Amino acid sequence: QVQLVESGGGLVQAGGSLTLSCAASGRTFSSYAMGWFRQAPRKERENVAAISWSGGTTNYADSVKGRFTISRDNAKDTLYLQMNSLKPEDTAVYYCAACHATYCSRQYKYSSWGQGTQVTVSS
Numbered sequence: 200q201v202q203l204v205e206s207g208g209g210l211v212q213a214g215g216s217l218t219l220s221c222a223a224s225g226r227t228f229s230s231y232a233m234g235w236f237r238q239a240p241r242k243e244r245e246n247v248a249a250i251s252w253s254g255g256t257t258n259y260a261d262s263v264k265g266r267f268t269i270s271r272d273n274a275k276d277t278l279y280l281q282m283n284s285l286k287p288e289d290t291a292v293y294y295c296a297a298c299h300a301t302y303c304s305r306q307y308k309y310s311s312w313g314q315g316t317q318v319t320v321s322s
Contacts, residue, residue: 216284
């Protein structure tokens with residue numbers, strides 16, 4: 200399986216921006232669909248954004264549409280999440296995950312997960 204390591208989390212004021220990165224190793228990154236997930240305290244983990252193996256297909260949760268952008272650089276084995284206009288309700292641990300398929304829309308299909316990075320948005 201592919202190994203994943205997230206970075207880029209931190210504390211930011213509402214309205215600010217952050218870019219998360221997810222470095223992959225161990226397998227051919229370009230053969231995996233990827234996703235960003237988040238989990239806030241006392242809430243279920245939710246799929247924030249997903250991207251196909253080629254980067255040609257993306258999808259977003261309604262709560263982040265127009266503010267977050269998922270992208271990938273297969274030459275660098277890296278996944279990104281650009282987060283703009285951050286809100287306090289975006290506060291969560293953010294995880295990247297890999298699914299060995301061209302595109303995955305179901306959380307249960309993601310088989311490899313990173314350790315997570317904390318994003319905290321202050322009001």
